[in-house]
Amino acid sequence: MARTKNNVTIGPLHDIRILDMATVLAAPFGATLCADQGADVVKLELPNGSDALRGLQPVKDGVSLWWKVANRGKKGITLDVRHERGREIFLKMLPSFDVLIENFRTGTMDKWGLDLETLHKANPRLVVLRLTGFGQTGPHANRPGYARIFEARSGLTNLTGEVDDRPLHSNFPIGDAVSGVFAAFSISAEMVRIKGNPAEKGVEIDLAATEALFRLLDFLPVEHEQLGLVRGHVGNRTSYTAPSNMYCDRDGIWFTLVASSDSIFARLCRLIGRDDWITDPRFSTNPARVENMVELDENLSTWFASQEIIDIEALLTAAGVPFTKVFTIKDIEQDDQFKARNAIIRLPDEDYGTLPAPCIVPRVKGRDMPVPRTGPSLGEHNAEIFREFGLTAEDLSALRADGVI
Numbered sequence: 001m002a003r004t005k006n007n008v009t010i011g012p013l014h015d016i017r018i019l020d021m022a023t024v025l026a027a028p029f030g031a032t033l034c035a036d037q038g039a040d041v042v043k044l045e046l047p048n049g050s051d052a053l054r055g056l057q058p059v060k061d062g063v064s065l066w067w068k069v070a071n072r073g074k075k076g077i078t079l080d081v082r083h084e085r086g087r088e089i090f091l092k093m094l095p096s097f098d099v100l101i102e103n104f105r106t107g108t109m110d111k112w113g114l115d116l117e118t119l120h121k122a123n124p125r126l127v128v129l130r131l132t133g134f135g136q137t138g139p140h141a142n143r144p145g146y147a148r149i150f151e152a153r154s155g156l157t158n159l160t161g162e163v164d165d166r167p168l169h170s171n172f173p174i175g176d177a178v179s180g181v182f183a184a185f186s187i188s189a190e191m192v193r194i195k196g197n198p199a200e201k202g203v204e205i206d207l208a209a210t211e212a213l214f215r216l217l218d219f220l221p222v223e224h225e226q227l228g229l230v231r232g233h234v235g236n237r238t239s240y241t242a243p244s245n246m247y248c249d250r251d252g253i254w255f256t257l258v259a260s261s262d263s264i265f266a267r268l269c270r271l272i273g274r275d276d277w278i279t280d281p282r283f284s285t286n287p288a289r290v291e292n293m294v295e296l297d298e299n300l301s302t303w304f305a306s307q308e309i310i311d312i313e314a315l316l317t318a319a320g321v322p323f324t325k326v327f328t329i330k331d332i333e334q335d336d337q338f339k340a341r342n343a344i345i346r347l348p349d350e351d352y353g354t355l356p357a358p359c360i361v362p363r364v365k366g367r368d369m370p371v372p373r374t375g376p377s378l379g380e381h382n383a384e385i386f387r388e389f390g391l392t393a394e395d396l397s398a399l400r401a402d403g404v405i
Helices: 026-036 065-070 084-096 116-122 147-154 174-195 209-216 219-227 262-271 286-291 293-304 309-319 329-334 336-340 382-387 393-401
Strands: 003-005 008-010 017-020 040-045 074-078 099-102 127-132 204-208 244-248 254-258 323-325 344-349 353-358
Touching: 017 026, 017 084, 026 040, 026 065, 026 074, 026 099, 026 127, 026 174, 065 344, 065 353, 074 382, 084 116, 084 393, 099 174, 127 174, 147 174, 147 209, 174 204, 174 209, 204 209, 244 293, 254 309, 262 309, 286 293, 309 323, 329 336, 382 393
Parallel strands: 017 040, 017 099, 040 074, 099 127, 127 204
Antiparallel strands: 003 008, 244 254, 254 323, 344 353
16 A cells, blocks of 8 residues: 655555566566665666666767666666675665566576575575566576567467568567566566565566466457467458448548447447448447458548548547547647656756656556656666665775676
């Protein structure tokens, strides 16, 4: 339950401490979502700053903007756990944390002398979340995993693309984001369990990104087994409802529209002057419309192509037909709905003053969460965090000279 302290609301995960030693995006995004909800998250990096996210675009003045917003709300330390002294410090730290997040290839932590038994000897209540492409077991457990790999292998990518053409990836690693959401959910679920009973022990969470994406696709296995269908890519249409497609006005402006229920479809028919479609056996039910979607879409596309978007929007809004123009980030920044809900917040940043980022999701009535700061610079909080574990300035200087921090 969120509480208010010094007139600042703290989130429901305020008493959870997470050590995030994962790299790039999927697992760290899960930690960031927890930080958004009040968790105290410490980001652990190698001293050389080799996390690939620090080099991914967008980059400005040699600084990764993506890093700053993706790791918001975290404190940052450097520590090489492969070094004997680094491993000693790491194990000394673990009793102060509830959760450890890592995303190295299966068995990597074991090779470093940080197997699960060792971790739980240091902290028996520690929840260890391991996020990999394929999981800790199975013939592909040791394969590297990146978003596009598990998007394609999960069956998701095969659902996107034009008919009789190649499958298409999104211009964003959606697989990383989905996996991160599953990570945050998994952590929250385990914290409910372990915080409610002092006798509960820590566990290993084996989160496979491919399985996280496959979990979204409920219909694929049942559709294949019961109907013998293998769903593929059908452009901007869908295989399960119609009309549901992307259309273009006469000036080349694209918008998406869904009129899957019979009542909404009837309203669409009336506004374009095709009342006869309401009782036409080709279009009167959703299964019939799916069967005849090509003909239906050709007619709709022709009509919309003769209109201006401003008139289309007015007609569809008045008729209660779900639609939207395809938004760019410029549209989002100017949109009244996004503005009304302050969907873009400004994160305090040491380099740029503030940086824009999506708001904390979800919103809870009566709870105003503090705005997180951007992700930490390399080793920014070394002195603050390591001081907790008895390390002096002289210790840190010596560790830095040895490449441990």
